[in-house]
Amino acid sequence: MPEGATRSVVPLLPVLLPWISLVAILLMPKKAPRVRLWLCFAGSALTFLVVILMLPGVLDGKTYYFKLASIVEGLEISLYVDTLGYYFALVLAFMWMLATLYSISYIDHKHNRFFAFLALCCSFLIGCAFSRNMFTYFIFYEMMTFGSYPLIIHEETTMARRAGYKYLVYAIAAGTVLFFAIIANYFWGGGVLDFERWGLLSLETASRAALLTIFFTYIAGFGVKAAIMPLHGWVPDAHPAAPSPASALLSGVILKAGAFGIMRVIFNLFGVDLMKELGVHWIVAVFACITIVMASVFALTQDNLKRRLAYSSIGQVSYIILGLTMVSRDGALGGVMHLAHHALMKACLFLCAGVILVKTGKKNISEMRGIGYRLPVTMICFSVCALAMMGTPPSVGFISKWLLGSGSMQAGLPVYVVILLVSSLLNAAYFLPIIYTAFFRWEGDEEGAHHPKLDFSTENDQLMMGPVVLLALLVVVVGIWVTVPGFPYSLASRVVDFIFP
Amino acid sequence: MSGGIRHLPILMITLPMVGAALMPFISYVRRGAVPWASALFLAASSALGLALIGKIPPDGSVGYRLGGWEPPFGIELMVDFTGYFLMMVVCGISLLSLVYSRPYIMREVEGGKITAYYVLFLLLSASMMGFVVTGDIFNLFVFMEILSISSYALVAVTGNRNAVRAAFKYLLMGAPSSIMVLLGIGLLYSVTGTLNMADLAMRIGESGYREVLIAAYAVLVLAFMVKAAIFPLHLWLPDAHSIAPSPMSAMLSGLVVAVSAFAIGRITFSVFTTRPWGLVSSTLEALAAAGAAAVLFGGIMAIYQRDFKMMIAYSTVSHMGYIVLGLTALNPEGLTGAVYHVLDHGVAKACLFLCAGNFIYRKGIRRIDQLKGAWQEMPWTCFAFALAAWSVIGLPPSAGFISKWYLVYGNVKADRVPYAVVLLLGSILAAVYCFRVIYYMFFQPGEEGAWGDKVADAPSGMLAPTWILSLATLFFGVFSYLFIDSLLKAAASLL
Numbered sequence: 001m002p003e004g005a006t007r008s009v010v011p012l013l014p015v016l017l018p019w020i021s022l023v024a025i026l027l028m029p030k031k032a033p034r035v036r037l038w039l040c041f042a043g044s045a046l047t048f049l050v051v052i053l054m055l056p057g058v059l060d061g062k063t064y065y066f067k068l069a070s071i072v073e074g075l076e077i078s079l080y081v082d083t084l085g086y087y088f089a090l091v092l093a094f095m096w097m098l099a100t101l102y103s104i105s106y107i108d109h110k111h112n113r114f115f116a117f118l119a120l121c122c123s124f125l126i127g128c129a130f131s132r133n134m135f136t137y138f139i140f141y142e143m144m145t146f147g148s149y150p151l152i153i154h155e156e157t158t159m160a161r162r163a164g165y166k167y168l169v170y171a172i173a174a175g176t177v178l179f180f181a182i183i184a185n186y187f188w189g190g191g192v193l194d195f196e197r198w199g200l201l202s203l204e205t206a207s208r209a210a211l212l213t214i215f216f217t218y219i220a221g222f223g224v225k226a227a228i229m230p231l232h233g234w235v236p237d238a239h240p241a242a243p244s245p246a247s248a249l250l251s252g253v254i255l256k257a258g259a260f261g262i263m264r265v266i267f268n269l270f271g272v273d274l275m276k277e278l279g280v281h282w283i284v285a286v287f288a289c290i291t292i293v294m295a296s297v298f299a300l301t302q303d304n305l306k307r308r309l310a311y312s313s314i315g316q317v318s319y320i321i322l323g324l325t326m327v328s329r330d331g332a333l334g335g336v337m338h339l340a341h342h343a344l345m346k347a348c349l350f351l352c353a354g355v356i357l358v359k360t361g362k363k364n365i366s367e368m369r370g371i372g373y374r375l376p377v378t379m380i381c382f383s384v385c386a387l388a389m390m391g392t393p394p395s396v397g398f399i400s401k402w403l404l405g406s407g408s409m410q411a412g413l414p415v416y417v418v419i420l421l422v423s424s425l426l427n428a429a430y431f432l433p434i435i436y437t438a439f440f441r442w443e444g445d446e447e448g449a450h451h452p453k454l455d456f457s458t459e460n461d462q463l464m465m466g467p468v469v470l471l472a473l474l475v476v477v478v479g480i481w482v483t484v485p486g487f488p489y490s491l492a493s494r495v496v497d498f499i500f501p
Numbered sequence: 502m503s504g505g506i507r508h509l510p511i512l513m514i515t516l517p518m519v520g521a522a523l524m525p526f527i528s529y530v531r532r533g534a535v536p537w538a539s540a541l542f543l544a545a546s547s548a549l550g551l552a553l554i555g556k557i558p559p560d561g562s563v564g565y566r567l568g569g570w571e572p573p574f575g576i577e578l579m580v581d582f583t584g585y586f587l588m589m590v591v592c593g594i595s596l597l598s599l600v601y602s603r604p605y606i607m608r609e610v611e612g613g614k615i616t617a618y619y620v621l622f623l624l625l626s627a628s629m630m631g632f633v634v635t636g637d638i639f640n641l642f643v644f645m646e647i648l649s650i651s652s653y654a655l656v657a658v659t660g661n662r663n664a665v666r667a668a669f670k671y672l673l674m675g676a677p678s679s680i681m682v683l684l685g686i687g688l689l690y691s692v693t694g695t696l697n698m699a700d701l702a703m704r705i706g707e708s709g710y711r712e713v714l715i716a717a718y719a720v721l722v723l724a725f726m727v728k729a730a731i732f733p734l735h736l737w738l739p740d741a742h743s744i745a746p747s748p749m750s751a752m753l754s755g756l757v758v759a760v761s762a763f764a765i766g767r768i769t770f771s772v773f774t775t776r777p778w779g780l781v782s783s784t785l786e787a788l789a790a791a792g793a794a795a796v797l798f799g800g801i802m803a804i805y806q807r808d809f810k811m812m813i814a815y816s817t818v819s820h821m822g823y824i825v826l827g828l829t830a831l832n833p834e835g836l837t838g839a840v841y842h843v844l845d846h847g848v849a850k851a852c853l854f855l856c857a858g859n860f861i862y863r864k865g866i867r868r869i870d871q872l873k874g875a876w877q878e879m880p881w882t883c884f885a886f887a888l889a890a891w892s893v894i895g896l897p898p899s900a901g902f903i904s905k906w907y908l909v910y911g912n913v914k915a916d917r918v919p920y921a922v923v924l925l926l927g928s929i930l931a932a933v934y935c936f937r938v939i940y941y942m943f944f945q946p947g948e949e950g951a952w953g954d955k956v957a958d959a960p961s962g963m964l965a966p967t968w969i970l971s972l973a974t975l976f977f978g979v980f981s982y983l984f985i986d987s988l989l990k991a992a993a994s995l996l
Contacts, residue, residue: 071903071982072989139897146896153944161944172932175896176925183909183921 002080002132002196005065010054011079011130012066014093017047018126021100021119025112033111037104040115044100044122048093051086051126055486058086059494063196065132074191077139080132082196083498084267084336087491088260089129091340092253095347096122098467099245099252102351105463106245106358110154114243117150121249128257134182134193137264141178141257145171145225148254151246152238163234163241170224170234178221184214185269195264198499199271208278211270215280218265225258227314228284228321229291236298239310240363244354247306251313252347256339259320263336266324272499276327285325289419291318296426303364305353308430309346312389315423316342322416323404329500331407333492334400340488341396344478345385348471352382355468359458365434370442372435373452377459379438381472386431388475391424395479399489506556509549510580510634511565513588516546517627521620528616536603539619543596543626550589557585559987560994564636572636573697579636579771582991583840586984587633587763590844593973594755594851595626597966598748601855604962605862609659609746618658625651625752629760638689638772639696641764642682649675649728652757656745667740674737678727685721688713689772698767702774714773719784721768726788728761731825732795735818739802742817743810747858750810751851754817759843762821766828766839770995785829792825793923800930804937809860809869812934813853816893819927820846826920827908835911836992837985838904845892845900845977852889852970856882859959859967869938874947879958883942885971890935892974895928900977903985 001007024039057064063082070076081089100118107114124147127140149171153164186193188206201211224231235255239247266275275281295315302308319342323335355378362368372379388395401420408416442451459465482489520542527538557563562581566572580588599622606618628647635641653675657668686696692710695701705714723734730738738758742750765788773781799819806812820842827839859882860866860875876883892901905928912921958964977984 069979069982071985077898139902142897150944156944156946164944168932168936172929172936176929179905179909180921180925183906183913187910187913 001067002063002065002194005063005080005196007066008064009066010050010064011081012068013050014047014089014126015079015123015130017050018043018096018119018123020046022116025116037111037115040119041097041100041104043119044093044097047122047126048097051089051093052486054081054086055090058083059485059490061494075135075186075193076133077136078132079127079130079136080195081130083491083494084263085129085131085195087336087488087495088256088339089126090486090491091256091343091488092122092125092129095249095252095343096125098347098351098471099249102248102354102464102467103243103245105461106354107154107243113150114154114246117147118246120147121151121254125253125257128260131195133195134185134264134269137261138178138182141261142175144254144257145175148246148250151249152242154243154246155241157241159237160241163237167234167238170231174221174224174231177217181214181217181221184210184217188214189269193269195268197271198267199274200269201271201274203274203277211274211278212280215265215270215275215278218269219262219284222258222261222265223287225255226262226317226321227255227258227291228287228318229294229314232291232295232314235314236302236307236310239313239350240304240306244306244350244357247310248347248350248354251310251350252343255313255317256320256343259317259339262321263324267495267499272327272332275325281325281327285322285416288318288322288325289416291315292322292419292423293426296423296430299430300426303366305356305363305365305368305434306350308365308434309349309353312427312430313342313346315427316346316389319400319404322419323407326404326407326411326413326416328407328410329496330403330410332499333496334403334407336492336495337403337488338400340492341400341478344396344471344475345388348381348385348468348475349389351464351468351471352378352385355459355464358464365437368434368437369445370438370452372438373442374455375459376454376456377465378468379435381468382438383435384472385475386435388479389431390427393479394476396475397479399479399482506552507563507565509553510563510578510585510588511567513546513549513592514627514631514634516549517542517623517630521623521627524616524620524623532612532616535616535619536599539623540596540599542623543592543599546626546630547589547592547596550585550592553585557582559990573695573700576640577636577697577699578634579698580634581995582987583995584634586840586988586991587760587843588630590847591626591629591633591756591760594847594970595622595629595752597969598751598851598855599626601751601858601963601966602746602748604960605748605858606746608862611660614658614660618655621651621655621658622749622752625655625757629756632760633763633767636698636771637696638686638698638701641767642679642686645682645728645761645764646679648757648760649679652753655749656741656753658749659746664744667737667744671737671741674727674734678724681720681724685717685724688717688720698771701772705773715781718768718773718781722765722784722788725761725764725768726791728758729765729821729825730758730818731762731788731791731821732798732818733791735795735799735821738818739811739814742814743808747810747854747861750814750857751854754814754854755847755851758817758821759824759847762824762828763840763843765825766836769828770836785831788825789829789917789920792822792829793920795819795822795825796923796927797822797930800927800934803934804930806934807868807870809867809872809938810854810857812869812938813850813857816853816931816934817846817850819930820850820893823904823908823924823927826924827911830908830911830915830917830920831996832911832914833989833992833996834907834914836995837988838907838909838911840988840992841900841907841981841985842904845904845974848970848973848977849889849892849899849901852885852967852974853893855963855967855970856886856889859963862959862963863957869941872938872941873945875942877947881958881964882967885964885967886942887939888971889974890939892978894931894935898978899974900981901974903978903981907985
């Protein structure tokens with residue numbers, strides 16, 4: 001049992017609650033499809049509620065612990081809520097609730113399969129967030145990986161199948177590498193894989209070569225999910241193929257499960273000091289920088305909106321990785337906070353893309369001339385998030401970039417600031433044309449035709465518009481009232497205080 | 502262990518044997534009662550096994566003298582925890598396959614041979630149970646012969662041309678290997694003058710006939726490699742396992758080869774305990790290399806199969822390599838992984854073959870590409886397949902994950918990282934061939950009219966064993982902590 005933890009079933013509840021949705025799908029009569037869907041939403045809302053209720057305790061510095069099974073001494077499957085894990089759980093439970101709500105209206109066939117796997121993935125991801133050790137994390141992580149396959153291929157088009165195939169290939173290879181990393185860690189880490197310390201391995205117990213092997217196999221294993229180049233291949237295919245709420249979750253949460261794994265590796269298993277001593281942080285940072293720049297360059301060339309957003313996600317997740325590997329207080333803070341910030345922005349962007357697809361059937365940016373007049377609310381929300389992605393204040397994107405920039409100065413590496421600025425510029429270069437096409441171009445504009453009238457009548461679907469508007473509002477609100485308890489800063493700063501006291 | 506309870510292991514073995522002897526009479530009175538009566542005997546055997554829970558100490562063994570004759574003259578059973586564990590695995594999987602057989606065999610085997618099928622089936626299970634706990638090396642040979650001969654016969658039981666040919670191929674490789682076992686035992690006897698394993702272990706340490714003993718060891722290992730179908734001596738397996746009736750394939754693939762692979766461990770850990778000479782360890786190294794080759798070769802061949810059962814059979818070739826790699830790591834973790842792999846491979850593989858049996862029973866489907874859209878028609882079978890395949894790949898939280906964990910860990914600990922990597926590659930290959938089938942079943946629409954009229958799923962008498970096995974893969978994964986600790990202790994005491 002971890003030191004100072006309270007033994008409690010609380011961590012188990014959010015893992016089990018999504019299963020309500022599953023039971024609802026299996027047991028509710030086929031004649032009442034809407035009731036079933038609403039029960040699915042209730043399951044995810046309840047999960048979020050339970051996670052919220054844990055907030056005061058976590059902010060008080062409490063940790064909860066629940067043992068599911070212990071295979072042998074040191075190798076147990078158990079749940080443990082610390083600040084970092086709670087932070088991830090909070091983000092993902094919130095995203096999941098909104099995505100479920102959105103899906104009720106968005107998904108038009110094979111509801112049962114989609115909602116069942118949506119709920120399963122939610123449960124497994126919360127299991128990831130609340131894992132006490134890498135063994136438990138891996139178990140939930142692998143189940144989540146394969147549980148998200150049906151979400152990606154939901155449309156069952158040729159493109160979706162091909163994307164799903166690619167996803168599986170990457171996932172299986174990554175899982176195997178990760179398995180090896182964990183075994184090696186278990187062997188050289190003295191038969192423990194626990195997360196409750198800030199640095200489990202040390203040069204006293206393992207050789208430098210062993211530690212390097214463990215570190216890089218971990219990074220390679222999680223790097224596939226976190227889409228660090230050159231391991232990002234599945235991301236740009238999977239996002240456009242998946243239904244929009246699923247892409248929102250892929251970008252918003254599932255990619256982050258990889259980044260979160262890297263956080264656990266860097267903060268808890270290796271510890272920042274050991275990473276610095278081994279001198280490996282800059283190697284990962286270089287890969288992250290390359291990813292940040294290259295992904296933005298690739299994004300520029302994409303005409304498919306969701307594909308462009310997918311490349312944008314690849315770059316943004318590497319912000320997190322860069323923040324972690326700066327080895328400075330603000331850098332780590334920025335990296336951890338960007339996990340939530342990017343989830344808010346990118347989920348909103350993908351949900352907007354979903355609205356566009358449903359209401360107009362358009363996928364490509366070049367076809368979206370004047371769409372801002374047909375879907376004004378959606379496109380305003382889209383613009384808010386796109387501006388936030390560029391780092392415009394006041395927004396969450398600005399906060400992330402500010403902290404990351406200040407972190408690079410603290411670490412004495414102003415070159416990262418340059419990378420961040422270049423990336424912001426490129427972000428602007430691929431987001432602004434979308435906004436421009438939507439609001440400042442319209443049919444017949446070159447012949448001098450007046451712009452069309454704003455038309456609010458098409459956006460009549462509250463289930464889809466609600467999450468979009470809420471997320472766009474949060475992007476601004478969280479960016480202004482940064483320090484409100486429960487917002488990312490309150491939790492992330494606690495985590496960072498432990499690492500850089 | 503004292504009182505009546507010490508007789509339980511031998512009763513577990515003799516009950517099915519007595520049953521086998523009685524079956525012709527029962528058949529004479531009433532043929533329809535044969536399946537039920539056989540199931541009853543195996544169920545009784547399992548019940549006796551359950552009564553032994555907690556009675557066998559994890560570190561140590563319980564000796565039992567047959568007929569009260571003192572070893573080394575009499576035959577002795579050495580029931581240690583590992584042996585007991587394997588005996589229960591054999592019992593459980595046999596019982597489920599036997600229950601499954603009733604509807605299936607009625608269709609595949611002509612009336613007169615049904616009794617023969619059940620007689621052979623009971624003999625096969627009894628001999629496997631004896632095989633894993635015997636403490637006498639000649640007795641090991643006897644059980645092995647019963648096991649082999651009933652297997653040959655059961656492969657050919659349907660009587661069609663291909664089956665007879667496969668059985669003959671099996672016999673052609675199996676019979677010489679039996680003779681080699683006899684040769685190895687003869688060599689051992691000639692220099693030590695005993696057949697009792699514990700006695701042998703002691704005298705081998707003192708014996709001066711180094712070359713003879715080494716030859717004996719190499720011959721025994723080679724012989725059991727044939728029985729366990731370890732690459733490159735696996736040639737008989739794919740044909741025999743894919744052509745046998747499905748419940749029989751489940752027995753052959755799930756148990757027979759795994760138990761034979763375990764015999765290598767028996768010889769190494771219980772007879773050649775001191776492992777004093779270089780050649781023993783180099784034999785083991787060669788064996789490990791063969792195992793690694795088996796993992797990769799079996800996996801790759803499985804990917805290229807079009808026949809569903811052929812694919813599962815090649816997967817078995819691959820998984821025998823896992824077991825060998827665990828045994829030859831020579832540390833408690835590796836051995837635990839190997840023993841646990843006998844369990845989870847047995848359960849999962851049996852389940853896969855029973856699923857294949859369901860498709861054959863309902864639609865005569867044997868090819869993988871015919872399984873497109875199967876989910877719509879036979880959902881229960883497909884789900885059972887997916888669960889068992891999960892374990893074959895070794896994904897958490899199934900039992901396959903736990904055994905893979907210990908196999909890889911054991912190999913890393915033994916400083917054999919390349920073999921650990923081979924194990925991981927093996928599971929990637931397993932993922933490829935399993936996901937291909939899952940993809941066809943669940944995510945491909947069935948071709949118009951391919952399934953003909955609406956097909957019902959398999960009858961519940963066949964679905965129930967399939968589902969018990971597929972849920973067992975999950976159970977033994979999630980509740981592995983009930984067994985792993987004792988197995989680790991048992992393995993440590995064996996080494």
